[in-house]
Amino acid sequence: MIGGAMKETIKVLVTGGAGFLGSNLCQRLLEQGKQVTCLDNFYTGKKENLSALLRYPTFKVIQHDVCQAINLDVDAIYHLACPASPPHYQRDPIQTTKTNILGALNMLELAKNLQVPILLTSTSEVYGDPHVHPQKEEYWGNVNCIGPRACYDEGKRCAETLFMDYHRMHQVDIRIARIFNTYGPKMCKDDGRVVSNFIVQALQNKPLTIYGSGEQSRSFCYVDDQISGLISLMEKPNLHTPVNIGNPIEKSMNEIAQLVLTLTPSNSRLVYHPLPVDDPKQRCPDISKAKAQLGWEPKVDLTTGLQRTISYFSALLERTESVVAQ
Ligand code: NAD
Ligand code: UDP
Numbered sequence: 001m002i003g004g005a006m007k008e009t010i011k012v013l014v015t016g017g018a019g020f021l022g023s024n025l026c027q028r029l030l031e032q033g034k035q036v037t038c039l040d041n042f043y044t045g046k047k048e049n050l051s052a053l054l055r056y057p058t059f060k061v062i063q064h065d066v067c068q069a070i071n072l073d074v075d076a077i078y079h080l081a082c083p084a085s086p087p088h089y090q091r092d093p094i095q096t097t098k099t100n101i102l103g104a105l106n107m108l109e110l111a112k113n114l115q116v117p118i119l120l121t122s123t124s125e126v127y128g129d130p131h132v133h134p135q136k137e138e139y140w141g142n143v144n145c146i147g148p149r150a151c152y153d154e155g156k157r158c159a160e161t162l163f164m165d166y167h168r169m170h171q172v173d174i175r176i177a178r179i180f181n182t183y184g185p186k187m188c189k190d191d192g193r194v195v196s197n198f199i200v201q202a203l204q205n206k207p208l209t210i211y212g213s214g215e216q217s218r219s220f221c222y223v224d225d226q227i228s229g230l231i232s233l234m235e236k237p238n239l240h241t242p243v244n245i246g247n248p249i250e251k252s253m254n255e256i257a258q259l260v261l262t263l264t265p266s267n268s269r270l271v272y273h274p275l276p277v278d279d280p281k282q283r284c285p286d287i288s289k290a291k292a293q294l295g296w297e298p299k300v301d302l303t304t305g306l307q308r309t310i311s312y313f314s315a316l317l318e319r320t321e322s323v324v325a326q
Contacts, residue, residue, distance in 0.1 A: 012037070012074060013078070014036060014038050017036070020188070022078075028231065035058040038053075067102040075114075077116060078230065079103070081099060085192040088192060090149070093148070100155025100158065118173070124244070125156060134248060149277075160176055164240075173240075177245045179230075180247070181194075183306075187309070203310070203314060212275030216253060217284065218256075219246055222247070229245035245285075
């Protein structure tokens with residue numbers, strides 16, 4: 001399976017396809033003419049994310065938990081299923097660990113049996129609270145294995161281990177994307193991650209909730225760039241080691257809050273809350289591997305990406321308010 005000509009990919013499985021990234025990925029693949037099967041248990045995913053996609057006769061939705069094995073006939077698998085926002089993945093941490101590990105095992109078995117490529121959406125969380133900055137793929141990370149984030153961080157680290165071992169033992173044609181904070185349309189308004197929280201709070205003239213001093217940093221990638229990166233990685237033959245996919249422009253949470261206030265017609269103020277346990281102090285991808293191996297780099301600047309996301313949430317909130325008023 002490895003090294004040979006890749007079978008033409010027509011039928012694509014996207015696990016977690018009803019979520020933020022999954023629904024954007026399904027949309028792009030459908031636009032490219034693929035037949036797309038979205039597999040999701042709707043733990044954090046939303047049926048509304050799929051409503052526009054159901055117009056495509058080539059789109060199919062299967063409600064299923066990746067912790068259970070499944071047999072399907074597909075040519076490639078994007079394995080995204082897993083809650084990604086800290087409040088959601090910490091809601092039932094045992095379920096999050098199961099989703100990461102049993103989900104990876106079941107999807108790897110499927111890829112092995114079908115002899116098709118499979119991409120894991122791993123995360124910058126594998127670097128934990130990093131001592132190396134910016135983070136390169138060679139860095140092994142600094143993760144607290146008994147903290148409240150461990151169900152996600154260690155779950156993803158173990159999923160990466162399983163991917164590498166299926167590659168070494170069974171020659172499965174794997175890809176591992178280490179995704180850094182990504183934002184954009186189709187996030188839910190109660191997602192809990194910082195960009196959606198700040199925008200929804202600003203649009204509702206509620207205080208913007210900054211955790212800790214607000215001086216901790218993240219690097220935010222617009223969703224369209226992220227999806228292009230994931231597809232480029234899947235289509236790159238013989239790249240079986242992890243690749244960082246993210247935007248290396250680093251910002252503090254105070255800077256993000258100020259920018260959101262500048263871009264919205266808001267009179268919100270800032271309020272400071274305690275920093276969650278094990279919240280990483282800094283995060284920035286070194287994307288030289290993605291640039292060299294995939295010819296990929298992000299194109300959408302933060303202001304443009306935030307403006308598009310603000311327009312999406314304005315329309316979403318207007319729709320929700322008009323439904324409540326009826
Ligand atoms: P999301 O929570 O919006 O989507 C996750 C999807 O997975 C949801 O539709 C959910 O219902 C589904 N799901 C969860 N558990 C499942 C299970 N057991 N069986 C079937 N479906 C299940 O999150 P997202 O931001 O779209 O993230 C998608 C993937 O990308 C995740 O694997 C996440 O770890 C990874 N990732 C995302 C980011 C980011 O910034 N968005 C950063 C790093 C990694
Ligand atoms: N954060 C914040 N206010 C919020 C939500 C998050 O200040 O309303 C902070 C959070 O503590 C973290 C950063 O924003 O330092 C990014 O948080 P997010 O949950 O978006 O992603 P992650 O921590 O997984 O990188």
